[in-house]
Amino acid sequence: MALKTADEYLESLRDGRTVYFRGRQVHDVTQHPVIGVAARHAAIDYRMAHDPAHRELCVVEDEAGEYSRYYQIPRTPDDLLQRSRLIEAATTEGATLVVLIKEIGTDALCGLLRVSSAVDAQHGTEYAPRVQAYYEHCRDNDLAVAVAQTDVKGDRALKPSAQVDPDMYVRIVDRNRDGIVVRGAKAHTSVSTNANELIVLPTRALGEADRDYAVSFAIPMNTPGLLLLASAFDSHGPQSSPVELPISAEHKMMETTTVFDNVFVPWERVFLAGEHDFAGPLALAFVEHHRFTAISYKLPLVDALVGSALLMAEMNGISKAGHVREKVVQLISYAETLRGLTHYAALMGKPREAGIAAPDPLYVNMAKYHFAHHYHDAVRNVQDIAGGALVTGPGAEDLESEATAPFYRKYYAGHGVGGEDRLKALTFVKNLVASEYGAYQEVLAVHAEGSLEAEKQMVARSYDRRAAVALVRRLAGLD
Ligand SMILES: Cc1cc2nc3c(=O)[nH]c(=O)nc-3n(C[C@H](O)[C@H](O)[C@H](O)COP(=O)(O)OP(=O)(O)OC[C@H]3O[C@@H](n4cnc5c(N)ncnc54)[C@H](O)[C@@H]3O)c2cc1C
Incomplete structure (x- = not known):
């Protein structure tokens, strides 16, 4: 277990993920003229952890060893304050732009750790140990994690199962002994082009008719069937001179329309699969942590x-x-x-x-x-x-x-x-x-x-x- 360096982080992004930018496939996000800026911006997080000026704020040590403070599960108000200070300091390094590659993922992990035991108690499932194991995997490998919660949603007045096209919210289309298959698309997924993992959460409370939409899981970014369609917005700034655009020539966050084209997820990475009564509580638990990240950054x-x-x-x-x-x-x-x-x-x-x-x-x-x-x-x-x-x-x-x-x-x-x-x-x-x-x-x-x-x-x-x-x-x- 070790804290990654910025170079190791950038190297980890060359994993065969499927990314498109302005209609063209991108084979190496770190070398891309626009997405590469987002990747190097995100590397701020890894640089800070190795910088003596920031190390005390960025790194914690306890019985689990030495790891990034983002992965410290908050137990007290002081833990929350320290987390807020870290997010503020990292955003300052980002010249007013949040880094987000660990902030949002750990918000989702807090939500999942909070809710999964209650799902197990109510439904006799085994989600809590899976979430715990996944949390430790991310923490111990110092991973960058994106979160896809917001569905594309189609007609906002209609529930998922009432949409003309049933894929407007990500849903389970098949289940078998080894795992589930999911289809649909999430919108506006930040930092996904330059994260290692993607956590998927439901976006709203759901009823019995929408049980297939009550789904949460985590997958590596190079999972077959996962397509990252990168946003074209502000793609001129990152190629410009820092003299002309001192912030955006060097700092960028990339969003994607994130398509799940019949993606297989093994059971050990599934954290909710049909327990519709917990879609709302899980969505809300994530948001409780994530809006605090927002106001900090x-x-x-x-x-x-x-x-x-x-x-x-x-x-x-x-x-x-x-x-x-x-x-x-x-x-x-x-x-x-x-x-x-x-x-x-x-x-x-x-x-x-x-x-x-x-x-x-x-x-x-x-x-x-x-x-x-x-x-x-x-x-x-x-x-x-x-x-x-x-x-x-x-x-x-x-x-x-x-x-x-x-x-x-x-x-x-x-x-x-x-x-x-x-x-x-x-x-x-x-x-x-x-x-x-x-x-x-x-x-x-x-x-x-x-x-x-x-x-x-x-x-x-x-x-x-x-x-x-x-x-x-x-x-x-x-x-
Ligand atoms: C730059 C950026 C980064 C983001 N990053 C992430 C991310 O990393 N992961 C992620 O999951 N999400 C992300 N989001 C998504 C963000 O949480 C959503 O944009 C937000 O929840 C609004 O959803 P929407 O964009 O679909 O807009 P809409 O939901 O369509 O909202 C548009 C308007 O419609 C209203 N509205 C919507 N539904 C109803 C209804 N049923 N009745 C009445 N009014 C309604 C809203 O209040 C709003 O006024 C990001 C968004 C942005 C802009």
Whole structure:
């Protein structure tokens, strides 16, 4: 058992997996001009574990040996806080983009470890020891794990078995002595092109009629019949000059439409197969951990929005203007409310099934909703303060050409700053809030880890109304 190096991780991705990008098969994801950027971005996780500056945060040692902290099962609020700090630090290394290759997989493993014993107790199945063995396999081999929960879903108003095409949610199409065969497709699966393993979870609560859709399992990425259709979005940024796109030339997360074309899964890798009454609890247990990951990895992003506003205000000579101060205060409050709620969600975390500590769902969902609901306002404030040069400025070649560069250096000077430095700052802010990467972050804010409505539902469900009602009844003299 050993912590992998970044090179060993990249080498492990050359395993014959089936990946398509813009209609063409990709035989080696590490060498691909776009997916290779995502793979090297993900390698941050392995580099940090070997970096003395980060090692204490990234690595734990206990009776199981030395392993990545992502694989530490949280037992206390402090474990949750440390996990949040690790995710925040890794995202900072990723220049505001989450790494995710161990975050999401371990969220799913926490959900599975919590729920599988209850399934066994109710149905006489043997899932808990399988999940435990799989968890140890991933931990001991320091694996990168993607999670496919969101089904393609077809008509959102219809249940899986009521769809015109029965494959709109991943389902079991055959069972035999050795395992199950599954068919269907999952949408938006992050980091799958550059993970070692894929965990599949149900996306929603299911009834008896949908029992074949109540399925959870794990497979290696080179499993026959597993097709990874890579997203084409923001595929120009990663091939550009870092001078022009300082974030997205070197950092990328890749999503896939993940097709299961009659994929065989052996029983030892099956964690739910027809027990429909546990599809909802399993989906929810994963989400309870995963939204905490989400709010943790948003922190460097919102800090970068605050820093961008402050720096651009300074360089534009408008720091003291009343409207700018107001916008900066809004941004600071936005970021620090998120940080406060994130830490409080960890501090209020409680041991749940199997003694696994889960963050408080009320504060997690309040934090995620707060972040997502106000993200576009925060971006607007940064765009406002930075000015229109976000979309009218030079490209990398303009800054190299002697015919154009002197003009840019002269005419982009600002308050106490030369044109070259102001352009560097503007270029970073452009990549953050006015590029394909910026648009990606906006959609990620709204949809990833659940839509706004999903978070609102959880806030309503998690809040204990009794104390507030009792207070008002008492003050109103009703009791
Ligand atoms: C960049 C990115 C990365 C992601 N990574 C992953 C990942 O790694 N793994 C994974 O499993 N998922 C991932 N997701 C999926 C994410 O969780 C979903 O996008 C989210 O759950 C919304 O689902 P959807 O995109 O299908 O949108 P939809 O569910 O179609 O939502 C669109 C709108 O329809 C509404 N809606 C949907 N159904 C109903 C209904 N029945 N009644 C009323 N309104 C409804 C929603 O509230 C929303 O307003 C990722 C998403 C993004 C954008």
